[in-house]
Amino acid sequence: MVEITDVVCSLCGCVCDDIVVEVEDNKVTKVKKGACAVGKSKLMGHGRIEEPAIRENGSLKACSYDDAIKKAAEILAAARRPLLYGWSSTVCEADKVGVELAEEIGAVIDNTASVCHGPSVLAIQDVGLPSCTLGEVKNRADLIIYWGANPAAAHANHMKRYSYISKGYWTEEGKKNKKLVVVDVRRTATAKMADVFLQIEQGKDYLVFSALRALLYGYEDVVPDEVGGISKKDLLETVKMMKESKFGITFFGMGVTHTRGRHNNIVNAIEMTRAAHTHTKFSIMPMRGHYNVAGINQVCTWETGFPFAVDLTRGYAWYNPGEVSATDLLIRRECDAALIIASDPGAHFPGESIRHLAKIPVIQIDPFANPTTEFADVVIPAAISGVEAEGNVYRMDNIPIRLRKLVDTEYIADEEIMKRILDEVRAIREKGGN
Amino acid sequence: MGTKVNLISGRTIVQGQNLDNKLSEAYFNEVATCELNGSDMEKLGVAADERVKIKTSFGEVVVKAKEKAGTPEGVIFIPMGPWANALVSGDTHGAGMPSYKGIDAEIEPTEEEILQVKALMKTYME
Ligand code: SF4
Numbered sequence: 001m002v003e004i005t006d007v008v009c010s011l012c013g014c015v016c017d018d019i020v021v022e023v024e025d026n027k028v029t030k031v032k033k034g035a036c037a038v039g040k041s042k043l044m045g046h047g048r049i050e051e052p053a054i055r056e057n058g059s060l061k062a063c064s065y066d067d068a069i070k071k072a073a074e075i076l077a078a079a080r081r082p083l084l085y086g087w088s089s090t091v092c093e094a095d096k097v098g099v100e101l102a103e104e105i106g107a108v109i110d111n112t113a114s115v116c117h118g119p120s121v122l123a124i125q126d127v128g129l130p131s132c133t134l135g136e137v138k139n140r141a142d143l144i145i146y147w148g149a150n151p152a153a154a155h156a157n158h159m160k161r162y163s164y165i166s167k168g169y170w171t172e173e174g175k176k177n178k179k180l181v182v183v184d185v186r187r188t189a190t191a192k193m194a195d196v197f198l199q200i201e202q203g204k205d206y207l208v209f210s211a212l213r214a215l216l217y218g219y220e221d222v223v224p225d226e227v228g229g230i231s232k233k234d235l236l237e238t239v240k241m242m243k244e245s246k247f248g249i250t251f252f253g254m255g256v257t258h259t260r261g262r263h264n265n266i267v268n269a270i271e272m273t274r275a276a277h278t279h280t281k282f283s284i285m286p287m288r289g290h291y292n293v294a295g296i297n298q299v300c301t302w303e304t305g306f307p308f309a310v311d312l313t314r315g316y317a318w319y320n321p322g323e324v325s326a327t328d329l330l331i332r333r334e335c336d337a338a339l340i341i342a343s344d345p346g347a348h349f350p351g352e353s354i355r356h357l358a359k360i361p362v363i364q365i366d367p368f369a370n371p372t373t374e375f376a377d378v379v380i381p382a383a384i385s386g387v388e389a390e391g392n393v394y395r396m397d398n399i400p401i402r403l404r405k406l407v408d409t410e411y412i413a414d415e416e417i418m419k420r421i422l423d424e425v426r427a428i429r430e431k432g433g434n
Numbered sequence: 435m436g437t438k439v440n441l442i443s444g445r446t447i448v449q450g451q452n453l454d455n456k457l458s459e460a461y462f463n464e465v466a467t468c469e470l471n472g473s474d475m476e477k478l479g480v481a482a483d484e485r486v487k488i489k490t491s492f493g494e495v496v497v498k499a500k501e502k503a504g505t506p507e508g509v510i511f512i513p514m515g516p517w518a519n520a521l522v523s524g525d526t527h528g529a530g531m532p533s534y535k536g537i538d539a540e541i542e543p544t545e546e547e548i549l550q551v552k553a554l555m556k557t558y559m560e
Contacts, residue, residue, distance in 0.1 A: 011453070038450035046455040118530045154445040185442060186511060187504030202440050202509055203536040254444065258534040262527070309530055321530030331524040346555060347456055347516050350532045351493050352524035358558040368454040371516050374555035 003032070008403050009039040010089070010386025013288035013396035014155050014162070019043070026407045028387065036156030042387075048411075049369050049381035060379060065412060065420075072339070072363040072378045073424030076105050077432075079337035079361075081313060085326045086343030086365075087300075088112040088290035090382075091391025091403060094414035095296045098341065099303040101422045104429075106313040108335065111296040112289070112343050113308040114325040119257040120286040121297065121307050122321065123266030130273050132249070132283045133397045134161075139168035140281075143245035145181040147269065148205065148255020149287045152189035158287070163251070164193070170246075179241050183208070184255060196238055204228025206261045208235075209268035215239040216275035243279040253287040288396035290343075291386075295394035327353045339363045339421075341414065342382075346371030365417055382414050389413035436489060436540030437478060439510045443518040443534050456515070457551055465515040466548050468541075469502035474510075480543045487544035488512075488521060490537050495520040495554075496546045510541060516554050 007019040019034030021043060031040040052068035053060035063071075076082055084107050087095045102109040113121060137144075144163045151158040159165045167174040182194040183205075191197045200208055204227070211227040214220075216239055225232050242248055250273060256265045269284060276282035288294050297307035304310045306319035309326075322328060326345070329335050330353035337360055346354060347370060357375070364376035367384045383389040388409035392400050412420075452461035468486055470478075480486055480499045487496050488510070495517050505511055512518035514534070521539060526532050549557070 011450070037447055038453075041451035042454060046452075046458075114530050115532065115534075122529065150444065153447045154450065156447065185506065185509060186502075191504065199506065202442060202506075255535065257531060258443075258536075260533070260536050262529045262531050322526055322528035325526065325530030327524050327532055328526055328530060344456070347519070348514065349519060350522035350524040350534075351520040351558065352522070353532075354519070354555075354558045358555070368456075370454075370456045371551055371555050374552055375559055 001029070004404070004406055006404070007034070007043070007406065008386055008401055009035055009042065010291045010384070010393070010403055011039050011042045012155050012291055013294065014157050015291050015393060015395040015401050016157050016161060017401055021406065023406055028406055038156055045384070045387070046368060048367055049373070049379055052381060053379045055377040065380070068378050068380050069417065069420045070424055072380065072421050073428055075337050075361045075363060075378065076101070076339060076421070077425050077428040079105070081335050082107040083326060083329055083335040083338040084109045085338060085345065086111065086341040087296040088293035088343055089385070090342035090414040091292065091385050091389070091393055092295045092299050093391045094341070094418050095299040096303065097415060097418035097422055099300060101418065101425065102310070102312045104422060104425060106315070108311045108313065108324050108329060109300065110309050110324070110326040111300065112293055113297055114321060115327065115348060116254055116289050116293065117257055117286045118308060118321055118325065119263035120266045122263035123270060126263070127267050127270050129270060130277070130283060131285050131397070133399055134395065137249050137283070138162050138166045138171070140170055140247040141249045142171065142177060143179045143181070143241055143248035145183065145248065145250040146190055147183040147250055147252040148259070149251055149253025150184065150188040150190045151251075151287065152193075154253070154289070155287060163249070179245070181238055181241065196234065196241065198230045198234055198238065201229035203260045205256050205259060205265045206268050209265065209272045211235055212239060213268070213272045213275045216242065216272070216278065242276050242282070245280055247281045247283070248276060249283045249285065251285055251287050254289070285397060292393035294396055294398050295392065298394055298398065330356045335360060337361045339365070340372055340376070341365040344370040344372050346374060365414060367411065380417055381411050382417055383409045383411040385414065391415065436487070436542035439474075439508055439539050439541050441488065441490065441510050441512065441521060441537040441539040443512050443514045446513045449513045449515060461515070462550060465513045466497045466517045467500050467513065468497045469500045469505050469511040471505045471507050471509075472501050472503065474507055475499060475501055478541065478543055485544050485546065485548060486541050487546060488539050488541050490521040490539045492523045493520045496544055496548045498548065510539065516551055520554065
C-alpha cells in the first residue's frame with residue numbers, strides 16, 4: 001500500500017488539491033481525506049468503457065484502438081460541417097490538440113461553457129469582471145454571497161476550502177466573523193446555513209440585482225416594497241451587510257445563467273459589484289462546474305481568440321454563440337458529424353438537440369459509458385485524467401493546477417488519442433490531395 | 435389537463451456522485467425524480483414515490499415524485515440529466531444557452547412507466 005498526498009480532484013471547478021489517497025495493487029483503495037462525497041466517488045472509480053468499439057448494424061462491436069482511431073479520422077475527414085464538442089473534463093494538453101484538429105478539418109469547436117457559464121463569458125466580454133483568486137477570498141472575505149448556486153450539493157468543499165467556513169490570514173476566526181447571504185428559488189442546503197436567505201421568485205434575478213444596485217448608490221426611494229418576491233427590508237439588510245463588510249464576494253451559479261435574461265443577469269450582477277465598490281472591496285466569480293471548463297476557455301482563447309462556440313470552417317475564427325454554439329448548430333441540423341470528448345450531451349443537451357446528434361455519425365472519447373454512448377458510432381475509451389493521466393487544468397478562478405497520475409493504465413490518455421486522430425486525418429487528407 | 439408549474443433543474447450530491455455512472459440504478463433513482471412542495475403534492479393527489487407525468491411544449495416525461503419542503507409552491511425541480519432535458523427546448527434566443535430553468539410545464543399523476551436511460555435515448559433515434 002502506498003499513500004499519495006496532494007492528490008488533485010478532477011471533478012468540479014474547486015479542483016481541491018490536498019487530498020490523500022491509498023493505492024494498492026494499482027488501484028485507489030481509499031480516499032483518506034480532503035475530498036467531498038462527490039470527489040471521493042470519482043477517485044474510487046466506476047465501471048469503464050472496456051474496449052474501443054465501432055457500431056455495426058445497430059450494435060457496438062469491440063475493435064482495436066487503431067481501428068477505432070482510423071474510423072474516427074475517416075468520419076471527420078469526410079464531414080462537411082463537423083462539430084468538436086466537450087473538452088471540459090480533460091486536460092489543457094488534449095484541448096490544444098482539439099483546436100488544432102478543428103483548424104485542420106474546418107470544424108466548429110465548442111465546449112460545455114455553452115450550456116453552463118456561456119452567458120457569464122458574454123457578460124464578461126461586455127463589462128469586464130472585477131474578480132480575484134479563491135486564495136484572496138479565503139484570506140480576506142468576510143461577506144460571502146451565493147446567488148443561484150448550491151455549493152452544498154454541487155461544489156461541496158467550496159465553503160470549507162475557500163469561503164464561508166475557511167480560515168485564512170485575515171479571517172482566522174472562520175465563519176464566526178463572516179456573513180453568508182444566499183439567493184435562491186429553493187431553500188437549499190446552502191440556504192439553510194445563511195445569515196440572510198433571499199428566496200427569489202424564479203426568473204426575477206435581473207430585478208433584484210437592479211434593486212440592490214439602486215440601494216448601493218443611495219436611491220432607496222426608487223425601490224418598491226417588494227422586488228422579485230424579496231421584501232425591501234431584506235434587501236436593505238443585505239445592502240447594510242455589503243456596505244459594512246471589509247471584503248465581499250458574490251459567487252453565482254447556473255441559477256442565474258440558465259434563467260430568463262441569461263447574460264444580461266450577469267451584466268447586472270457585475271454592475272452590482274461595481275456599485276458595492278463605492279463603499280468597500282467587492283469581487284464576483286462564476287461557480288464553474290467541470291474541473292477544466294475554465295481551462296478549455298483559456299486554451300480556446302489562446303489558440304483562436306475566443307473562449308467557446310468557434311467556427312473554423314471559413315479558414316479563420318468566427319465567434320458567434322447563438323449561431324455556432326453546439327445546441328444551435330444541432331437544432332438547425334447543420335452539422336453532419338460530431339466528436340464528443342470528456343462531456344455527455346446525451347444527458348445534458350436539450351432533447352430537441354439530441355435528436356439530430358443521435359442521427360449523425362458520433363465519435364465518443366470518454367473513460368465512462370453514458371447516455372451519449374447509446375448513439376455513438378465510434379467509442380474510444382480514455383485514461384481518467386487526474387487518476388490515470390496527468391496534465392494541466394484551470395480552477396474556477398483561472399489558477400492553473402497540475403493533475404497527478406495515481407495509477408498505471410492500459411487506456412490511452414486523451415491527448416494521445418487526439419494526436420493519433422489528427423495524424424490519421426492529415427494522412428487521409430494528404431492522400432486525397434486536399 | 436395537468437396543473438401548471440414552473441420547471442427548474444439543477445445538481446444534487448447523488449447526481450454528482452454518479453456523473454461517471456449514469457447507466458446505474460443509483461443515477462436513475464436520483465435523477466428520474468421531481469421535487470415538489472408538500473402542498474402541491476397534496477393538491478395533485480400524489481404521495482412520495484408515486485409517478486407523475488410532466489409535459490412542456492417540447493416533450494413529456496414520467497418521473498417519481500419526491501416531497502421537498504424548500505421548494506416553493508408552483509415550482510418543480512428535476513435534477514439535471516436526461517429526464518429534465520427531455521422537456522427543454524433547444525432554442526437559445528440567440529445567446530447559445532437553452533432555457534434550462536423557468537420552463538412552463540404541466541404536471542399530473544400517472545400510472546405510466548418511467549423510461550430507463552437507454553429507452554429514453556432510443557426515443558431520439560427514431
Ligand atoms: S469540491 Fe469538487 S474538486 Fe473538491 S473534492 Fe469535491 S468534487 Fe472534487
